[in-house]
Amino acid sequence: MMEQVLPVLTWVLLLSGAFFLVTGALGMVRLPDVFTRMHAAGMTDTMGAGLILVGLCLHSGVNLVTMRLLLVLAFLWFTAPIATHAVAKAALAAGTEPYTLGAGEGGADGGEGEGGGAP
């Protein structure tokens, strides 16, 4: 029973991980500025990497490799937000205006600008 379920589950996890990676990459292209793109990048290293690593854990069974994979996941989830935060902070420090929906919409906090980030 378990022998049949496990490979299927592994494939489901790997494929859904790949789905989040591709979606994150698509977001990098579609989203308008560095701050919104960070959210897409966050998706690739939480769910994308997470699902793939958990899928690999199931694939390898319970052994040393599983423990190491979980360790990789733990370190990734500890460090990824710090890297994201650093990028955001650097962008703000460099004076990047966060993109906001059109200037007409009663200037929200942080919007203060006509154009927002251009691209």
Add this chain to the structure above:
Amino acid sequence: MNRILWLWGILFGLWLLLSYHFEWLFLVFGTATCTVAVLVAARMGIVDRESVPLHLVRRGALYVPWLVWEILKSNVRVAGIILSPRLRVDPSIVHFRASQRTDLGRFIYANSITLTPGTVTTGIVADDLEVHAIVREEVDGSEENDMNRRVAALEGEGA
């Protein structure tokens, strides 16, 4: 003292897990490395509640699954935003008040916010968190309050 021993034990466990060689030579190397690392840390005076948060382990075991579930939900939401043809983003910067008492608690709260896609902590001054959200109305809800409350409960009675 207790904390120092725990740190040594954790480091040595990590060493064993990563090397997985049980020859004497490697065990001696590992012991020496961990001992030097712990001694340096102790001499710098950084072995405290913040760097070895043993008090978080038990409650953290409940918090982590909840956080993973939140991450899963918001991943699906952001994926939906990116894949929708109209790309309904409405980014804005919002402010949250962190009700944790310790720096470590605020650190966990800020990182949890960043880990859930759709919200990124861009700055923190005292207990004021500056958060960039990809869709404004979704962060006005109770979800962030919930997280705030849970992290405050996680840190317990504080230092």
